Amino acid sequence: MTLSAQSLSKRYGAAPACAAVRDASLDVGRGDFISIVGRSGSGKSTLMAMLGALTKPTQGRLLLDGTDVWTLSESERATFRACHVGFVFQFPSLLSNLTAADNVAVPALLGRTMPAEDAYARAHELLARVGLADRAEAYPDSMSGGEQRRVAVARALINAPPLLLADEPTSDLDENTEGDINDLLVDLQRRDSFGCVLVTHDLRLAARAQRSFEMRQGALTPRELSRADAAPSRSVTPASVAPMPDVPARAPIRLGESLWRGVRIFLPAAAAILAAILLTDFGVETYQSMRLRERTARHAALQHLALNRLRGDVQSVTDLGDGRYELTTYLQNVGGEPIYVMTPQMRAFVQVASLWQEVPMTATEENATGVTEILGKQTYRYRFDARVRDFAQLLPNYMHVRFSGSMLVSPSSTPNDDVFERKDNYYVYLKPFDVTDEVVLRRMRFSGKPPVWIPMPPH
Ligand SMILES: Nc1ncnc2c1ncn2[C@@H]1O[C@H](COP(=O)(O)OP(=O)(O)OP(=O)(O)O)[C@@H](O)[C@H]1O
Ligand SMILES: [Mg+2]
CATH class of the missing domain: 3.40.50.300 (P-loop containing nucleotide triphosphate hydrolases)
Known part of the structure; x- marks a missing residue:
């Protein structure tokens, strides 16, 4: 060779x-x-x-x-x-x-x-x-x-x-x-x-x-x-890595859309069948337990694709005034092969006392719909309305907001059993529209203007 x-x-x-x-x-x-x-x-x-x-x-x-x-x-x-x-x-x-x-x-x-x-x-x-x-x-x-x-x-x-x-x-x-x-x-x-x-x-x-x-x-x-x-002491000193330039997102494709709908419906059934197989296969002969391992391994490979090769996070939140905001999230394929996703569904929640109160959120029309092939970076925009009273203040004067997304991920544009349902929660602190910068600055220090949003680590 x-x-x-x-x-x-x-x-x-x-x-x-x-x-x-x-x-x-x-x-x-x-x-x-x-x-x-x-x-x-x-x-x-x-x-x-x-x-x-x-x-x-x-x-x-x-x-x-x-x-x-x-x-x-x-x-x-x-x-x-x-x-x-x-x-x-x-x-x-x-x-x-x-x-x-x-x-x-x-x-x-x-x-x-x-x-x-x-x-x-x-x-x-x-x-x-x-x-x-x-x-x-x-x-x-x-x-x-x-x-x-x-x-x-x-x-x-x-x-x-x-x-x-x-x-x-x-x-x-x-x-x-x-x-x-x-x-x-x-x-x-x-x-x-x-x-x-x-x-x-x-x-x-x-x-x-x-x-x-x-x-x-x-x-x-x-x-x-x-x-x-x-000579023992020589090595190449790594320099800092330049930021990755954005890769232009591909146009959405609509292959196999009806199939995806079917997949969504049958996913719980498939999960139940898999669970049943997992339960009944215990104690069977070597061959069958090998098959079980094979299925588990396939599922794990799919999970690896959906969770490790597809990065997602909040890119920005902009204040549109009057309590309305625009959220931009992104998905980035960090592997070499295409990944297909069914348009993420996104919901927004604001913490009030110890509860999460849902606030209205809609996807903007420019979002790709149906099955989208993700090769580089793909962004999604949503508008939401966060006029909420008595919100919890983990950070003085800021709302604690959760965005919950779910989507179906597959290595194939016409998937059959190779679909993974991925759920994401992103958390941010959000500045309410009716609190002035002066009020915020009374209890918190920022080097400039208080930011509209502050990302939080996953929790
Ligand atoms: N998926 C990508 N999208 C955009 N740019 C990328 C991507 N992957 C790598 N790059 C860019 O290509 C260049 C080469 O990156 P590469 O990872 O091949 O370097 P490397 O020599 O392996 O570095 P290191 O020693 O840090 O691993 C870098 O500028 C990097 O930012
Ligand atoms: Mg490298």
């Missing part, structure tokens, strides 16, 4: 200055060990996402044994991701409600690359190889950062991919643990001879590769491997 990146570029905005990666070329075959170093924001993760076909390049080609991966069908590309590449991400990426063994088996179960029984047998074998034989049934929360990263390494290898993409797999670990994980990766690579592209800030580790590159402002250039690199 040879994966050949030819002049890959990726732009996130329209301006040429928004190029995260420009003209990057790289060949990696079985047994190759390649390292990439570079400052924060230089485009390393973007390049890795393109190498794994998680993100489509704006220019250039990704060839697998001569075939352009982006000319393949979506399902063939899914097979490429499942069978040819394993990923170890920069951030903790285990599913918290699954055991270590489940987490390792998930890519095999989702990609249907082997029967569930074999997937679990291999998961246990891999956990033993990464030194976690006795932690197979542990949940991520009860594992140390280093143990979690070992599980992620085992998960990346479950489908025995000829290529491993590891994006700063140790960035958040202490030095000793980092050294252990790095040794583990180098050892596994030598023994199994898979191709490996490793992004690291550790120049000593980078120097253990056969070829090393540096990413600088999106450009990939070969580095000379000198003995100076092996």
Whole structure:
């Protein structure tokens, strides 16, 4: 297998200055060990996402044994991701409600690359190889950062991919643990001879590769491997990351709208059936319990998509006068693949004593309706009326407001059983329209004018 990146570029905005990666070329075959170093924001993760076909390049080609991966069908590309590449991400990426063994088996179960029984047998074998034989049934929360990263390494290898993409797999670990994980990766690579592209800030580790590159402002250039690199104290200092430019939102699409309506109606029924299956399956033969794990894993993967790859929050609240306000929320797809959502329903509440009093809220007409494909950032606007008397004042003179949203999320525009219902609560302090700035400033200090709204952490 040879994966050949030819002049890959990726732009996130329209301006040429928004190029995260420009003209990057790289060949990696079985047994190759390649390292990439570079400052924060230089485009390393973007390049890795393109190498794994998680993100489509704006220019250039990704060839697998001569075939352009982006000319393949979506399902063939899914097979490429499942069978040819394993990923170890920069951030903790285990599913918290699954055991270590489940987490390792998930890519095999989702990609249907082997029967569930074999997937679990291999998961246990891999956990033993990464030194976690006795932690197979542990949940991520009860594992140390280093143990979690070992599980992620085992998960990346479950489908025995000829290529491993590891994006700063140790960035958040202490030095000793980092050294252990790095040794583990180098050892596994030598023994199994898979191709490996490793992004690291550790120049000593980078120097253990056969070829090393540096990413600088999106450009990939070969580095000379000198003995100076092996000196213990050198590392690339990460700089602060530039704010992400907004990605233009896609126009709404209306595919399968009636299907979504059906899905909404049948979702509670499906949940009840799943609950019944969960209850009755206990104590059955191994095969059936494997199937149960498979379903749970699917649900967990869907939940991961809906909760971790789709960020949502309040963008702004503006005062329209007379107690009326405009709320703008956003959803941002932080992964590479499209996510489909059914228009979020939003309600607003103001706290009065210890109760939440609902206030009138309507979606504005410019909001996308029906099923919307979210690729970058999508905003939604709502108008609401917050003329409420005797509101609770957790912050002097400010109302305590809750916005509650719910929406259906799916990786597919025509979903059948792959739908997740996501609920969000956003909390803010809101300045009432009939309280003057002077009154607010009597009891609170602000550097300038008292703000109309103050975001609160989730609670
Ligand atoms: N989804 C996105 N939308 C818009 N801009 C993005 C997106 N992802 C990355 N960028 C921008 O592209 C540039 C490269 O980001 P990337 O994450 O690839 O850098 P990196 O080298 O991996 O950084 P780090 O070492 O901090 O992980 C940055 O300027 C970043 O802000
Ligand atoms: Mg990165």
